[in-house]
Amino acid sequence: MIDLLIVGAGPAGLRAAIAAAENGLHVSIIDEFVKPGGRLLGQLHEEPDGSWVNGVEEAERMYHRAIQLGVEISTGVSVYDLAETPAGWSIYTTDGVRESRCLLLATGASETPIPIPGWTLPGVMSIGAAQVMGNVHRVKPGHKGVVIGVNVLSVAIAREMQLCGVTVDRIVLPAHNLISADASNPEKMMESLLRLSHLAPSSLMKIGGKFVSPKLAARFYPRNGFKIWGIPIQLRKTALEIIGEEQVRGVRIAAISATGSVIPGTEEIVDADFVCIAGGLTPMAELAAVAGCRFHYVPQLGGHVPLHNERMQTTLKGLYVAGNITGVESAKVAGAQGRVAGLSIADELGVLSAAGKEKIKEAVDQTVHTRKHALIQFNQGIEEARHALYTEFQQLTDKKISV
Amino acid sequence: MKSMRVQEHPILGNSEKKEAVTIYFDGKPYTAYTGDTVASALLASGVRTLRKHEETASPRGIYCNIGHCFECRVQLNGSETVRACLTTVADGMYVTSLTLPKGASI
Ligand SMILES: Cc1cc2nc3c(=O)[nH]c(=O)nc-3n(C[C@H](O)[C@H](O)[C@H](O)COP(=O)(O)OP(=O)(O)OC[C@H]3O[C@@H](n4cnc5c(N)ncnc54)[C@H](O)[C@@H]3O)c2cc1C
Ligand code: FES
Numbered sequence: 001m002i003d004l005l006i007v008g009a010g011p012a013g014l015r016a017a018i019a020a021a022e023n024g025l026h027v028s029i030i031d032e033f034v035k036p037g038g039r040l041l042g043q044l045h046e047e048p049d050g051s052w053v054n055g056v057e058e059a060e061r062m063y064h065r066a067i068q069l070g071v072e073i074s075t076g077v078s079v080y081d082l083a084e085t086p087a088g089w090s091i092y093t094t095d096g097v098r099e100s101r102c103l104l105l106a107t108g109a110s111e112t113p114i115p116i117p118g119w120t121l122p123g124v125m126s127i128g129a130a131q132v133m134g135n136v137h138r139v140k141p142g143h144k145g146v147v148i149g150v151n152v153l154s155v156a157i158a159r160e161m162q163l164c165g166v167t168v169d170r171i172v173l174p175a176h177n178l179i180s181a182d183a184s185n186p187e188k189m190m191e192s193l194l195r196l197s198h199l200a201p202s203s204l205m206k207i208g209g210k211f212v213s214p215k216l217a218a219r220f221y222p223r224n225g226f227k228i229w230g231i232p233i234q235l236r237k238t239a240l241e242i243i244g245e246e247q248v249r250g251v252r253i254a255a256i257s258a259t260g261s262v263i264p265g266t267e268e269i270v271d272a273d274f275v276c277i278a279g280g281l282t283p284m285a286e287l288a289a290v291a292g293c294r295f296h297y298v299p300q301l302g303g304h305v306p307l308h309n310e311r312m313q314t315t316l317k318g319l320y321v322a323g324n325i326t327g328v329e330s331a332k333v334a335g336a337q338g339r340v341a342g343l344s345i346a347d348e349l350g351v352l353s354a355a356g357k358e359k360i361k362e363a364v365d366q367t368v369h370t371r372k373h374a375l376i377q378f379n380q381g382i383e384e385a386r387h388a389l390y391t392e393f394q395q396l397t398d399k400k401i402s403v
Numbered sequence: 404m405k406s407m408r409v410q411e412h413p414i415l416g417n418s419e420k421k422e423a424v425t426i427y428f429d430g431k432p433y434t435a436y437t438g439d440t441v442a443s444a445l446l447a448s449g450v451r452t453l454r455k456h457e458e459t460a461s462p463r464g465i466y467c468n469i470g471h472c473f474e475c476r477v478q479l480n481g482s483e484t485v486r487a488c489l490t491t492v493a494d495g496m497y498v499t500s501l502t503l504p505k506g507a508s509i
Contacts, residue, residue, distance in 0.1 A: 032470050034440060034491050039469075044414060052414050076489065078470075110471050120474075122451035122464030129468030129488075137443035138409040138418050164409045246462055247451050284471075 001099045002026045004345055005091055007079045007287060008106035010038020011331045012323025012338035014062040016104055019342025019363075021069035023351050028100070029071060030093055032078040036063045038108055039324075040331045042131035044160050045375060055331065056136070062335075082291045088318050089291075102318045102345045105287050106338060109302065109324035112279035114149060114174045114183065118242030119277060127278035131157045134164035142274030146251045147171040148239045149278030150189050152376055157276070159229050169270060170225070172237040172253055174277070176260050183279065185260045186235040238262065242275050251275060281328040281378060291319055296392065300385035301327030302378065309393040310364050310386075312341035320345055327386065328378045329371065336367040407447045424494035435492040442468065442475050442487040453477055453487055455502040476501060 004020050006013045009031035017027045035041070037059025045053045066073065074095065081092035088101040111126045118124070123142060125133075127149070130141035144167040147154050158168045176184035183189065225234035240262070241252040255266035281302055288306035289295065294315045295304050305326055312320045322341035323334035340363040346352050347360060371383060410418050421436035428445055435444035442465050445453070452462040453475050466474040468488045475487040478499045487498070 032489055034489060054414065056415070076491075111467060113466070113472075120456075120461060120463060122453075122462050125465055126467050129465060132468045133443060133446065134409055135415065137440065138412075138415075139439075139443045139447045140407045140409060141446075142407075143405060163413055163415075165411075247464070 001087060001101060002028050003100070003349055004028070004102045004104060004342075005030065005089070005098055005100035006104045006106055007031075007091070008038060008108060008323065008325075009033075009036035009063075009073055009075065010106060010108050010323055011040045011059075011062065011335035012108070012325075012341070013038070013104065013106035014059070014066055015335040015338030016106060016320075016322055016342035016345070017066045017071045017073075017338075018062065018069060019339045020346050021066065021071050021342075023343070023346035023356060025346055025349060025351065027066075027071045028098070029066070029073045030077050030079055030091070030098075031073070031075050032094075033075060035075055036073055038106075039128070042128070042135040042160075043331060044135055044163070045156065047375065058331075079287060082287060084291070084316065084318075102320065102348060103291075104312075104320045104322060104341050104345065105285075105291075105306075105325055106321070106323045106334075106341075107284045107287060107325050108334075109281040109328050110284045112282050114180050114277050114279040115177070116148065116175055116180075116239055116242060116277065118244065118248075119275075121242055121244050121248050122246070123244065123248030123274045124242055125274065125276060127154050127157050127276040130161055130274070130276050134161055134166065138164075140164055140166050141276070142248075142272070143167060144169055144272050145274040145276060146239070146253075146270055146272045147276045147278060148174050148251070149183055149276075149280075150233060150235060151183075151278055151280055152378060153281065154276070154278035155228060155233070156376070157278075158231050162229060162231065168231045169272060170232040170234050170237070172234045172239050172251075173256070173260075174279075175238050175240050180279075184238060186256065186258050189235050239275075240267070243269065248273060248275050281324070283325050283327060285321075285325050288314065288319075288321060288325065291316060293319065293321075294396070296389060298327065298385050298389060300379045300381045301389075305389070307389065307393050307396070309390050309397075310340070310367075311344040311360065312337060313344060313393075315393070315396065318348070327382065329382065330374045330376045330378075332370050333367065333374055336363070336370045339363045340367055407449065424492055424496075426492050426494075426496040426498060428498045429500050437492070439492045440488055441477065441485075441490045441492060441496070441498055444492050445487070452500075454500045457501075460502075 003025040004027045006029045040055040043055030077095045083090045089103040091098045174180040225232040250271045255263045293306040322337040343360045433448045451464040466472045470489045
């Protein structure tokens with residue numbers, strides 16, 4: 001039996017493994033992807049000072065540190081079930097059953113699909129798929145594409161595709177349906193776009209600065225959009241249908257009013273050999289549900305999340321969570337949470353000194369600090385929502401103790 | 404066809420030279436490079452359709468590229484069903500599409 005098994009070799013899992021192994025724990029990580037690093041692998045961001053954060057390199061650094069500390073990392077292995085045992089946890093994987101005293105779920109987030117007529121055609125993919133194709137596998141998702149869905153991820157990845165030599169023709173809104181909901185409404189999208197101004201200061205400031213309210217901005221938004229890095233962002237255009245027989249040939253688009261209704265007679269077809277759908281991210285918490293964790297719905301964190309405290313403990317003994325499974329945030333925050341989890345587990349297993357215990361507090365503070373300064377904020381009100389969640393956890397465990 | 408490989412990149416640098424291998428998809432040989440997934444190798448060769456839908460026979464390819472959606476399922480070496488986006492290539496690998504033969508039903 002090992003001390004700690006971690007599901008997920010993203011920034012949260014890797015940093016947790018490093019922190020736990022530095023304190024002498026025997027740690028294994030399992031990940032189903034072809035190499036360690038999780039979604040950090042495809043990331044490529046320009047910092048305000050002009051330097052680039054290269055996710056592939058960051059992931060390699062963490063991986064080597066973990067290996068140096070004796071952490072075992074298996075890739076290409078999926079975990080599909082978990083069971084609590086008297087001594088800890090049984091973990092069912094495609095490579096047999098593993099036993100561990102503690103278990104950390106660091107499974108990250110998944111993309112929310114938006115079904116649009118034609119979306120099953122080969123050549124239609126999620127925006128994250130294009131990121132991984134281009135930046136990790138170094139294969140272009142296509143030569144000329146249309147992105148459907150305007151959010152922080154789609155704008156960032158459109159830029160990354162451009163760096164791969166791919167033409168991103170334009171970014172438009174998805175057609176209005178039950179699932180696209182707010183994502184098809186220009187006013188709502190303007191609101192979220194204004195939060196991106198730090199990523200593309202000059203072009204967004206022009207729009208954002210001129211209009212005080214997102215409502216006004218959406219109404220007076222130029223019909224052909226404005227450009228970021230030369231890519232037209234068209235909040236007043238909607239994708240009605242993806243067309244093609246054997247694979248994508250183009251997208252049928254139309255102009256829409258500020259509240260999202262299609263303006264008759266404005267339909268046109270844009271040629272493209274691929275289409276990316278960007279529906280946003282949601283925590284991937286199935287394994288926590290299988291384990292029997294208590295859940296809470298927190299929109300600011302991207303959906304249903306396992307109830308946990310700031311030390312990354314869940315309501316189940318020996319079961320911890322870290323990273324995007326606890327809420328959608330940037331890779332640096334996920335990593336900081338991972339460190340907290342690794343130290344908390346070392347504490348539960350009784351290997352932390354008094355000085356080590358101090359480190360948990362420091363790591364919790366570091367997470368809050370990292371969140372505050374994160375370049376990419378997926379949602380607003382994250383810190384407040386987290387605070388409420390931790391209070392809820394506290395009340396629940398207090399209640400348990402008093403009965 | 405213009406190359407689908409990203410050989411040069413202003414920030415990630417140039418692609419490292421990798422060893423070429425041959426994989427077979429529905430009997431046809433394709434050149435792939437070590438480290439490729441079945442999905443990325445086929446896309447690099449211009450192949451987007453990995454299977455036909457079991458009921459409607461509509462063509463399907465990758466969607467998420469990271470193992471979540473199972474849209475990319477293919478058959479490996481005549482037996483196992485795997486996700487093309489999570490399977491790395493090996494020389495001589497034999498991949499077949501899960502298309503049902505004409506007249507077959509499920
Ligand atoms: C497609 C996509 C693109 C993203 N792009 C960006 C971006 O450009 N910028 C940004 O700041 N953030 C981005 N994010 C957010 C991203 O989630 C965080 O930046 C960060 O990577 C989260 O770290 P993590 O360790 O929590 O999870 P991840 O980095 O997602 O790692 C989780 C790992 O767990 C593995 N896993 C999950 N379930 C299982 C299982 N059952 N069995 C075995 N292994 C499993 C996965 O294979 C994965 O490697 C993106 C997220 C997604 C989903
Ligand atoms: S494309 Fe989604 S699982 Fe492979």
